[in-house]
Amino acid sequence: MSENVHAPDLSVNLAGVTLKNPVVAVSGTFGFGREYGEYYDIGRLGAVCVKGITLLPRGGNPPPRVAETPMGMLNSVGLQNPGIDAFLSDELPFLRRFDTAVIANISGNTPEEYARMAEKLGDMVDLIEVNISCPNVKAGGMLFGTDPALAAEVTRAAKRAAGRPVLVKLTPNVTDIAHIALAVKDAGADGISLINTLGGMRIDTETRRPILRMNTGGLSGPAVLPVAIRCVYQVRGLGLPVLGMGGVSTASDAVEMMLAGAHAVGIGSAMFADPYAPMKVLQGLGEFMASHHLTRISELTGGVLPWEA
Numbered sequence: 001m002s003e004n005v006h007a008p009d010l011s012v013n014l015a016g017v018t019l020k021n022p023v024v025a026v027s028g029t030f031g032f033g034r035e036y037g038e039y040y041d042i043g044r045l046g047a048v049c050v051k052g053i054t055l056l057p058r059g060g061n062p063p064p065r066v067a068e069t070p071m072g073m074l075n076s077v078g079l080q081n082p083g084i085d086a087f088l089s090d091e092l093p094f095l096r097r098f099d100t101a102v103i104a105n106i107s108g109n110t111p112e113e114y115a116r117m118a119e120k121l122g123d124m125v126d127l128i129e130v131n132i133s134c135p136n137v138k139a140g141g142m143l144f145g146t147d148p149a150l151a152a153e154v155t156r157a158a159k160r161a162a163g164r165p166v167l168v169k170l171t172p173n174v175t176d177i178a179h180i181a182l183a184v185k186d187a188g189a190d191g192i193s194l195i196n197t198l199g200g201m202r203i204d205t206e207t208r209r210p211i212l213r214m215n216t217g218g219l220s221g222p223a224v225l226p227v228a229i230r231c232v233y234q235v236r237g238l239g240l241p242v243l244g245m246g247g248v249s250t251a252s253d254a255v256e257m258m259l260a261g262a263h264a265v266g267i268g269s270a271m272f273a274d275p276y277a278p279m280k281v282l283q284g285l286g287e288f289m290a291s292h293h294l295t296r297i298s299e300l301t302g303g304v305l306p307w308e309a
Protein backbone atom coordinates (compact mmCIF):
# COMPACT_ATOMS: atom_id res chain seq x y z
CA MET A 1 0.00 0.00 0.00
CA SER A 2 1.39 3.40 -0.90
CA GLU A 3 1.83 5.96 1.84
CA ASN A 4 -0.47 8.36 0.01
CA VAL A 5 -3.51 6.21 0.72
CA HIS A 6 -3.56 7.68 4.20
CA ALA A 7 -2.49 11.19 3.27
CA PRO A 8 -5.03 13.63 4.68
CA ASP A 9 -7.20 15.11 1.96
CA LEU A 10 -7.23 18.88 2.43
CA SER A 11 -9.09 19.60 -0.80
CA VAL A 12 -12.49 21.27 -0.75
CA ASN A 13 -15.14 22.11 -3.28
CA LEU A 14 -16.19 25.76 -3.32
CA ALA A 15 -19.17 26.41 -5.58
CA GLY A 16 -18.04 23.75 -8.04
CA VAL A 17 -14.36 24.71 -8.00
CA THR A 18 -11.86 22.37 -6.38
CA LEU A 19 -9.38 24.10 -4.09
CA LYS A 20 -6.40 22.04 -3.00
CA ASN A 21 -6.97 23.24 0.55
CA PRO A 22 -9.53 25.50 2.24
CA VAL A 23 -7.16 28.39 3.03
CA VAL A 24 -7.93 31.54 1.05
CA ALA A 25 -6.20 34.93 1.21
CA VAL A 26 -9.07 37.41 1.28
CA SER A 27 -9.75 40.53 -0.70
CA GLY A 28 -7.95 43.76 0.15
CA THR A 29 -5.45 42.19 2.51
CA PHE A 30 -3.22 40.39 0.01
CA GLY A 31 -2.98 42.96 -2.78
CA PHE A 32 -2.43 41.02 -5.98
CA GLY A 33 -0.08 38.63 -4.22
CA ARG A 34 3.24 40.21 -5.23
CA GLU A 35 4.37 41.30 -1.74
CA TYR A 36 3.47 37.99 -0.09
CA GLY A 37 5.21 36.10 -2.86
CA GLU A 38 8.43 37.28 -1.23
CA TYR A 39 7.59 35.37 1.96
CA TYR A 40 6.41 32.02 0.58
CA ASP A 41 5.14 30.22 -2.49
CA ILE A 42 1.63 31.60 -2.82
CA GLY A 43 0.83 28.48 -4.83
CA ARG A 44 0.49 26.75 -1.47
CA LEU A 45 -2.75 28.62 -0.80
CA GLY A 46 -6.09 27.10 -1.75
CA ALA A 47 -7.03 30.37 -3.44
CA VAL A 48 -6.10 34.02 -3.63
CA CYS A 49 -8.85 36.61 -3.71
CA VAL A 50 -7.51 39.82 -5.19
CA LYS A 51 -8.12 43.30 -3.84
CA GLY A 52 -11.42 44.85 -4.84
CA ILE A 53 -11.48 45.78 -8.52
CA THR A 54 -13.67 48.45 -10.13
CA LEU A 55 -14.41 49.25 -13.76
CA LEU A 56 -12.21 52.37 -13.67
CA PRO A 57 -9.08 52.96 -11.56
CA ARG A 58 -9.70 54.40 -8.07
CA GLY A 59 -7.31 56.31 -5.84
CA GLY A 60 -9.16 55.29 -2.68
CA ASN A 61 -9.95 57.45 0.34
CA PRO A 62 -7.66 60.07 1.96
CA PRO A 63 -5.45 59.05 4.93
CA PRO A 64 -5.54 58.10 7.74
CA ARG A 65 -7.25 55.03 6.34
CA VAL A 66 -6.28 52.47 8.96
CA ALA A 67 -6.51 52.47 12.75
CA GLU A 68 -5.66 49.86 15.37
CA THR A 69 -8.40 48.68 17.71
CA PRO A 70 -8.37 46.16 20.56
CA MET A 71 -8.14 42.74 18.87
CA GLY A 72 -8.63 44.18 15.42
CA MET A 73 -8.37 47.10 13.04
CA LEU A 74 -10.51 49.70 11.33
CA ASN A 75 -10.00 50.57 7.68
CA SER A 76 -11.48 52.95 5.16
CA VAL A 77 -9.22 52.23 2.20
CA GLY A 78 -12.07 52.81 -0.25
CA LEU A 79 -11.30 50.30 -2.98
CA GLN A 80 -8.02 51.75 -4.21
CA ASN A 81 -7.20 49.75 -7.34
CA PRO A 82 -5.87 50.14 -10.89
CA GLY A 83 -9.17 49.22 -12.60
CA ILE A 84 -10.19 46.01 -14.32
CA ASP A 85 -8.24 46.49 -17.55
CA ALA A 86 -4.94 46.97 -15.70
CA PHE A 87 -5.80 44.02 -13.46
CA LEU A 88 -6.26 41.79 -16.48
CA SER A 89 -3.14 42.97 -18.31
CA ASP A 90 -0.67 43.54 -15.43
CA GLU A 91 -1.73 41.59 -12.34
CA LEU A 92 -3.58 38.45 -13.41
CA PRO A 93 -0.69 37.05 -15.51
CA PHE A 94 1.53 37.24 -12.41
CA LEU A 95 -0.99 35.36 -10.25
CA ARG A 96 -1.56 32.78 -12.94
CA ARG A 97 2.05 31.66 -12.58
CA PHE A 98 1.10 29.98 -9.29
CA ASP A 99 -0.78 26.77 -8.74
CA THR A 100 -3.62 28.43 -6.82
CA ALA A 101 -7.19 29.35 -7.67
CA VAL A 102 -7.79 33.03 -8.38
CA ILE A 103 -10.91 34.80 -7.16
CA ALA A 104 -11.65 38.23 -8.64
CA ASN A 105 -13.43 40.56 -6.20
CA ILE A 106 -15.50 43.16 -8.09
CA SER A 107 -17.37 46.28 -6.98
CA GLY A 108 -19.64 48.50 -9.04
CA ASN A 109 -21.81 51.59 -8.84
CA THR A 110 -24.66 49.96 -10.75
CA PRO A 111 -25.73 46.38 -11.59
CA GLU A 112 -24.60 47.09 -15.18
CA GLU A 113 -21.07 47.86 -13.99
CA TYR A 114 -20.91 44.50 -12.21
CA ALA A 115 -22.09 42.84 -15.41
CA ARG A 116 -19.47 44.63 -17.53
CA MET A 117 -16.72 43.53 -15.19
CA ALA A 118 -17.96 39.95 -15.05
CA GLU A 119 -18.00 39.93 -18.86
CA LYS A 120 -14.45 41.27 -19.07
CA LEU A 121 -13.25 38.59 -16.65
CA GLY A 122 -14.70 35.87 -18.87
CA ASP A 123 -13.23 32.56 -17.80
CA MET A 124 -9.84 34.02 -16.92
CA VAL A 125 -10.33 33.59 -13.17
CA ASP A 126 -11.65 30.60 -11.23
CA LEU A 127 -14.38 32.40 -9.30
CA ILE A 128 -15.90 35.85 -9.22
CA GLU A 129 -16.65 37.42 -5.84
CA VAL A 130 -19.29 40.12 -6.15
CA ASN A 131 -18.71 42.63 -3.37
CA ILE A 132 -21.97 44.20 -2.24
CA SER A 133 -20.69 44.88 1.23
CA CYS A 134 -17.97 47.55 1.21
CA PRO A 135 -18.65 50.09 3.98
CA ASN A 136 -16.06 52.55 2.67
CA VAL A 137 -17.48 53.78 -0.62
CA LYS A 138 -20.34 56.22 -1.18
CA ALA A 139 -22.00 54.62 -4.18
CA GLY A 140 -22.72 50.92 -4.45
CA GLY A 141 -21.00 48.72 -1.95
CA MET A 142 -22.99 48.21 1.20
CA LEU A 143 -26.12 49.86 -0.19
CA PHE A 144 -26.60 46.79 -2.39
CA GLY A 145 -25.79 44.38 0.41
CA THR A 146 -28.34 45.64 2.90
CA ASP A 147 -31.39 45.51 0.60
CA PRO A 148 -32.50 42.04 -0.55
CA ALA A 149 -34.03 43.35 -3.80
CA LEU A 150 -30.90 45.29 -4.78
CA ALA A 151 -28.67 42.40 -3.71
CA ALA A 152 -30.67 40.11 -5.99
CA GLU A 153 -30.52 42.58 -8.87
CA VAL A 154 -26.73 42.84 -8.70
CA THR A 155 -26.44 39.05 -8.42
CA ARG A 156 -28.62 38.51 -11.49
CA ALA A 157 -26.66 41.06 -13.51
CA ALA A 158 -23.32 39.51 -12.59
CA LYS A 159 -24.56 35.96 -13.14
CA ARG A 160 -25.93 36.72 -16.59
CA ALA A 161 -22.54 37.98 -17.73
CA ALA A 162 -20.23 35.67 -15.76
CA GLY A 163 -18.31 32.82 -17.32
CA ARG A 164 -17.31 31.41 -13.92
CA PRO A 165 -19.14 30.64 -10.65
CA VAL A 166 -20.24 33.71 -8.71
CA LEU A 167 -19.86 34.16 -4.96
CA VAL A 168 -21.72 37.12 -3.50
CA LYS A 169 -19.94 38.76 -0.57
CA LEU A 170 -22.31 39.79 2.19
CA THR A 171 -22.13 42.39 4.91
CA PRO A 172 -22.80 41.54 8.56
CA ASN A 173 -24.32 45.02 8.98
CA VAL A 174 -27.88 43.73 8.59
CA THR A 175 -30.56 42.44 10.95
CA ASP A 176 -31.07 39.10 9.21
CA ILE A 177 -28.19 37.81 7.12
CA ALA A 178 -30.08 34.66 6.09
CA HIS A 179 -32.71 36.89 4.47
CA ILE A 180 -30.10 38.54 2.21
CA ALA A 181 -28.40 35.19 1.56
CA LEU A 182 -31.70 33.69 0.44
CA ALA A 183 -32.30 36.64 -1.91
CA VAL A 184 -28.94 36.18 -3.63
CA LYS A 185 -29.41 32.40 -3.75
CA ASP A 186 -32.76 32.81 -5.49
CA ALA A 187 -31.11 35.28 -7.90
CA GLY A 188 -28.66 32.57 -8.95
CA ALA A 189 -25.57 33.02 -6.76
CA ASP A 190 -23.35 29.94 -6.81
CA GLY A 191 -22.18 30.65 -3.26
CA ILE A 192 -21.61 33.38 -0.73
CA SER A 193 -18.64 34.93 1.03
CA LEU A 194 -19.07 36.32 4.50
CA ILE A 195 -18.34 38.42 6.36
CA ASN A 196 -17.12 41.78 5.15
CA THR A 197 -16.18 44.30 7.83
CA LEU A 198 -18.47 45.64 10.56
CA GLY A 199 -19.12 49.36 10.62
CA GLY A 200 -16.95 51.02 13.29
CA MET A 201 -15.48 54.30 14.52
CA ARG A 202 -12.78 55.66 16.86
CA ILE A 203 -12.31 59.24 18.10
CA ASP A 204 -9.13 60.96 19.28
CA THR A 205 -10.05 62.26 22.74
CA GLU A 206 -7.59 65.19 22.57
CA THR A 207 -8.44 66.55 19.12
CA ARG A 208 -12.03 65.24 19.16
CA ARG A 209 -11.40 64.21 15.59
CA PRO A 210 -12.34 60.76 14.29
CA ILE A 211 -9.15 58.77 13.78
CA LEU A 212 -10.08 57.82 10.21
CA ARG A 213 -10.27 60.66 7.70
CA MET A 214 -13.58 59.23 6.44
CA ASN A 215 -14.86 59.35 10.07
CA THR A 216 -16.08 55.75 10.02
CA GLY A 217 -14.64 52.53 8.67
CA GLY A 218 -14.82 48.75 8.73
CA LEU A 219 -13.80 46.60 11.69
CA SER A 220 -11.93 43.35 11.03
CA GLY A 221 -9.55 41.01 12.83
CA PRO A 222 -9.96 38.66 15.82
CA ALA A 223 -12.63 40.91 17.39
CA VAL A 224 -15.10 39.99 14.64
CA LEU A 225 -14.58 36.20 14.69
CA PRO A 226 -17.69 35.42 16.81
CA VAL A 227 -19.83 37.62 14.54
CA ALA A 228 -18.49 35.80 11.46
CA ILE A 229 -19.05 32.37 13.00
CA ARG A 230 -22.60 33.36 13.90
CA CYS A 231 -23.32 34.65 10.37
CA VAL A 232 -21.96 31.50 8.70
CA TYR A 233 -23.98 29.39 11.14
CA GLN A 234 -27.16 31.32 10.37
CA VAL A 235 -26.94 30.68 6.61
CA ARG A 236 -25.97 27.01 6.83
CA GLY A 237 -29.51 25.80 6.18
CA LEU A 238 -29.69 27.38 2.73
CA GLY A 239 -27.49 24.81 1.04
CA LEU A 240 -25.21 27.49 -0.43
CA PRO A 241 -21.45 26.96 -0.62
CA VAL A 242 -19.79 29.39 1.80
CA LEU A 243 -16.40 31.07 1.88
CA GLY A 244 -16.24 31.98 5.58
CA MET A 245 -14.02 34.80 6.79
CA GLY A 246 -13.72 37.35 9.55
CA GLY A 247 -11.19 37.26 12.35
CA VAL A 248 -9.58 33.94 11.49
CA SER A 249 -5.97 33.86 12.66
CA THR A 250 -5.37 30.28 13.83
CA ALA A 251 -6.12 26.75 12.62
CA SER A 252 -8.56 26.40 15.51
CA ASP A 253 -10.46 29.48 14.26
CA ALA A 254 -10.55 27.91 10.78
CA VAL A 255 -11.91 24.63 12.15
CA GLU A 256 -14.59 26.60 14.00
CA MET A 257 -15.51 28.41 10.78
CA MET A 258 -15.86 25.11 8.92
CA LEU A 259 -17.90 23.52 11.71
CA ALA A 260 -20.24 26.52 11.50
CA GLY A 261 -20.79 25.71 7.81
CA ALA A 262 -17.93 27.13 5.73
CA HIS A 263 -16.56 25.15 2.77
CA ALA A 264 -13.41 27.27 2.62
CA VAL A 265 -11.91 29.77 5.06
CA GLY A 266 -10.53 33.23 4.36
CA ILE A 267 -7.71 34.92 6.21
CA GLY A 268 -7.30 38.69 6.03
CA SER A 269 -6.23 41.05 8.80
CA ALA A 270 -4.20 38.31 10.51
CA MET A 271 -1.67 38.63 7.68
CA PHE A 272 -0.90 42.23 8.66
CA ALA A 273 0.35 40.96 12.04
CA ASP A 274 1.96 37.84 10.60
CA PRO A 275 2.36 37.37 6.84
CA TYR A 276 2.86 33.65 7.46
CA ALA A 277 -0.57 33.28 9.12
CA PRO A 278 -2.11 31.36 6.17
CA MET A 279 0.81 28.91 6.13
CA LYS A 280 0.51 28.36 9.89
CA VAL A 281 -3.25 27.81 9.58
CA LEU A 282 -2.65 25.32 6.78
CA GLN A 283 -0.11 23.40 8.83
CA GLY A 284 -2.38 23.50 11.89
CA LEU A 285 -5.30 22.11 9.87
CA GLY A 286 -3.15 19.14 8.87
CA GLU A 287 -2.24 18.59 12.51
CA PHE A 288 -5.88 18.86 13.57
CA MET A 289 -6.84 16.23 10.99
CA ALA A 290 -4.12 13.90 12.23
CA SER A 291 -4.99 14.29 15.91
CA HIS A 292 -8.71 13.84 15.18
CA HIS A 293 -8.23 10.98 12.69
CA LEU A 294 -9.94 12.85 9.87
CA THR A 295 -9.25 11.73 6.32
CA ARG A 296 -11.01 14.61 4.55
CA ILE A 297 -11.07 18.19 5.81
CA SER A 298 -14.43 18.70 4.09
CA GLU A 299 -15.96 16.42 6.75
CA LEU A 300 -15.81 19.41 9.08
CA THR A 301 -18.17 21.60 7.05
CA GLY A 302 -21.40 22.15 8.96
CA GLY A 303 -20.35 19.66 11.61
CA VAL A 304 -21.42 21.81 14.57
CA LEU A 305 -23.74 20.04 17.00
CA PRO A 306 -26.03 22.85 18.15
CA TRP A 307 -27.82 22.60 21.46
CA GLU A 308 -31.54 22.29 21.16
CA ALA A 309 -33.03 25.71 21.64
Ligand SMILES: Cc1cc2nc3c(=O)[nH]c(=O)nc-3n(C[C@H](O)[C@H](O)[C@H](O)COP(=O)(O)O)c2cc1C
Pocket: 026, 027, 028, 029, 051, 052, 053, 075, 077, 079, 105, 131, 134, 169, 195, 196, 197, 219, 220, 221, 222, 224, 245, 246, 247, 248, 266, 267, 268, 269, 270
Ligand atom coordinates in the same frame (compact mmCIF):
# COMPACT_ATOMS: atom_id res chain seq x y z
C1 LIG B 1 -7.40 46.86 4.60
C2 LIG B 1 -8.59 46.05 4.14
C3 LIG B 1 -9.04 46.17 2.83
C4 LIG B 1 -10.15 45.44 2.40
N1 LIG B 1 -10.56 45.54 1.11
C5 LIG B 1 -11.61 44.78 0.66
C6 LIG B 1 -12.00 44.84 -0.70
O1 LIG B 1 -11.41 45.53 -1.53
N2 LIG B 1 -13.07 44.07 -1.08
C7 LIG B 1 -13.75 43.25 -0.19
O2 LIG B 1 -14.70 42.58 -0.57
N3 LIG B 1 -13.36 43.18 1.11
C8 LIG B 1 -12.32 43.91 1.54
N4 LIG B 1 -11.92 43.82 2.86
C9 LIG B 1 -12.64 42.92 3.78
C10 LIG B 1 -11.92 41.57 3.91
O3 LIG B 1 -11.84 40.92 2.67
C11 LIG B 1 -12.63 40.67 4.94
O4 LIG B 1 -13.95 40.44 4.51
C12 LIG B 1 -12.69 41.27 6.33
O5 LIG B 1 -11.50 42.01 6.61
C13 LIG B 1 -12.87 40.21 7.43
O6 LIG B 1 -11.79 39.28 7.45
P1 LIG B 1 -10.52 39.44 8.44
O7 LIG B 1 -11.05 39.74 9.81
O8 LIG B 1 -9.79 38.13 8.34
O9 LIG B 1 -9.70 40.58 7.91
C14 LIG B 1 -10.81 44.55 3.31
C15 LIG B 1 -10.32 44.44 4.62
C16 LIG B 1 -9.23 45.16 5.05
C17 LIG B 1 -8.75 44.98 6.46
